[in-house]
Amino acid sequence: MIVVTGSVTARPETFDEVRRLSLEHVHRSRTEPGCISHAVHVDCENPLRLVFFEQWADRTALAAHFKVPASGDFVRALRSLAAGATTLELYDASRIEKL
Structure with missing residues (x-):
């Protein structure tokens, strides 16, 4: 399994649009x-x-997700609305059944 974490900090005047776009992206990606x-x-x-x-x-x-045109559009839109750099980290993960 691949785990992806990321973040974006919006400017106060762009937060509502960043939130809207993010939810749209999440729902589509699912x-x-x-x-x-x-x-x-x-x-x-x-x-x-x-x-x-x-x-x-x-x-x-x-990789297929990153190739979806809407994913690229989302990233470009976030960059224009963000207060600074966005983050993105990828991890290879495996489940530990019991400790």
């Missing part, structure tokens, strides 16, 4: 093959920062 989960959350310490958490079946599914 319908893609290989998407296990896809969510966006508001940071409790910085209410202008949105944090993404995604789980994908494998690298192939994630």
Whole structure:
């Protein structure tokens, strides 16, 4: 499984649009093959920062997601609305059944 984390901090005047676009992206992404989960959350310490958490079946599914034109459009829109750089990190993960 591939875990993706990311974040964007909106400017105060762009937060509503960043939130709207983020939810639209999350809902669309959930319908893609290989998407296990896809969510966006508001940071409790910085209410202008949105944090993404995604789980994908494998690298192939994630690569296909990145090739979807709407995904590229989303990233470009966020960059124009963000207060600073966005973050994106990918992790290879496997489930530990029991400790």
